[in-house]
Amino acid sequence: MSDPGREQEHISVVARLRPSPQPSPHVRAAEKEVVVQIPRGDDVINNQVEEYGFRFARVFGPDASQRTVFDAAAKELVLGALDGVNCTIFAYGQTGSGKTYTICGNHKERGIVPRSLNAIFEALERRQGGEDFSISMSFIEVYKEVGYDLLAKERNRPHTSPRKGFKNRELTLQLLLPPLSSAFVFLIYNPWE
Numbered sequence: 001m002s003d004p005g006r007e008q009e010h011i012s013v014v015a016r017l018r019p020s021p022q023p024s025p026h027v028r029a030a031e032k033e034v035v036v037q038i039p040r041g042d043d044v045i046n047n048q049v050e051e052y053g054f055r056f057a058r059v060f061g062p063d064a065s066q067r068t069v070f071d072a073a074a075k076e077l078v079l080g081a082l083d084g085v086n087c088t089i090f091a092y093g094q095t096g097s098g099k100t101y102t103i104c105g106n107h108k109e110r111g112i113v114p115r116s117l118n119a120i121f122e123a124l125e126r127r128q129g130g131e132d133f134s135i136s137m138s139f140i141e142v143y144k145e146v147g148y149d150l151l152a153k154e155r156n157r158p159h160t161s162p163r164k165g166f167k168n169r170e171l172t173l174q175l176l177l178p179p180l181s182s183a184f185v186f187l188i189y190n191p192w193e
C-alpha cells in the first residue's frame with residue numbers, strides 16, 4: 001500500500017464489511033474508517049455519542065473481491081516470509097462475519113490460504129537459480145479453547161490438552177500443543193484464475 005510510514009508498522013489492522021441483503025443504514029465505510037451511527041430516539045434524553053469512527057489501515061467494502069483483499073492485505077507479508085520474515089495473518093470478528101470466507105474461501109472464491117500457496121509457488125518459480133525448496137504445511141483449528149489437527153486422520157479428536165495449575169495462587173490454564181501433522185505441498189492446481 002502507498003501509505004507513507006507503513007514500512008515502520010509491525011501490525012496492520014484492516015476491516016472487511018460482509019455483503020448483506022439488508023445493509024444497515026447506520027454503518028458507513030470510508031477508505032480507512034468505518035463510521036457507526038447510533039440513532040437517538042426523539043423522545044429520549046441521553047448523553048450517548050451519536051457517531052463512532054473506527055480507523056483502520058484500510059477498509060474493504062462489501063464489493064471487495066477475494067483477490068483485492070489478498071493483494072492489499074496479505075501478499076506482501078506472505079512473500080516477506082520467503083525472505084525469512086515471520087508473519088501472522090488472522091481474522092477476528094463475530095460469528096458469521098466472514099472470517100472463514102476471507103481466510104479459506106471456497107472453491108470458486110479462494111481465500112488467503114490458497115492464494116498464499118499460489119503466491120509462494122509463483123515467487124519460487126521466479127527465483128529458481130539452482131536452489132531447492134521444499135514447502136510443508138500444518139493446519140490447526142482452535143475451537144472453544146481446544147485445538148484440532150486438521151491434517152491428521154483423526155482430525156475431530158482434540159489435539160491440545162489443557163493443563164490447569166496455580167501460579168501465585170492464581171489458577172492458570174496452559175494449552176499443550178504436541179507436534180502437528182505436516183504435509184508436503186508440491187502442486188497447486190488453480191483452474192479458476
Ligand SMILES: Nc1ncnc2c1ncn2[C@@H]1O[C@H](COP(=O)(O)OP(=O)(O)OP(=O)(O)O)[C@@H](O)[C@H]1O
Pocket residue numbers: 017018019062093094095096097098099100101102
Ligand atoms: N465477503 C463476502 N462475500 C460473499 N459472501 C460472504 C462474504 N463474507 C462472508 N460470506 C458468506 O457469509 C457466510 C458466513 O461467513 P463465514 O462462514 O466466513 O463466517 P465466520 O466469521 O467464519 O463464522 P463463524 O465464526 O460462525 O465460523 C458464509 O456463507 C460466507 O460464504
